[in-house]
Amino acid sequence: EVQLVESGGGLVQPGGSLRLSCAASGFTFRNYWMNWVRQGPGKGLEWVANIKEDGSEKHYVDSVKGRFTISRDNAKNSLYLQMTSLRVEDTAIYYCARDIGGSPGVFNIWGQGTMVTVSS
């Protein structure tokens, strides 16, 4: 079964750091672009970052540039999101999502999400 499972969410104070993980299974992880997408409480979806199959190319939404770092370990079939200088507005469910392959921005596999709460 194709599956993505996120972990690492929790409560953190403003200015703090957190590292999210996404474990992939059921497909050849190293063959796909991977993404993080977030959804604030009661809000819409926001694409956060993505990373190329071999990790050589990364992109970020402006609001997280310089604070978040996306990475992957193809040997461990895992995707990561290192979040630093966290702000209250970063509070959201963070989803790991796989590209369909061949068409940009088509996320056909999603994890169940992990909740990040930034609050004092």
Added chain:
Amino acid sequence: QSALTQPASVSGSPGQSITISCTGTSSDVGGYNYVSWYQQHPGKAPKLIIYDVSYRPSGVSGRFSGSKSGNTASLTISGLQAEDEADYYCNSYAGSSTVYVFGTGTKVTVL
């Protein structure tokens, strides 16, 4: 990186057809044929229902269809069913620097 504009809510009776619009600019929706649509039920992860403007992934009902004209993409749900009640989001590729932008989301209510 402004979100694409969608109506906040759309409603219809069972069996009817509804259309959800997604308006962007020439830098995103109008500039590329890379618009996708997602369905999200409460407490669940989003599900891909349309990609590349009008293509349906395997397993998605034929009642869902997509189109685009200029800077506006549209999702049509035909033969509306109770299970279609959910939030719907569009997404567009927006170039190598902005990359991807989602729509504001539309809540579909089946009356």
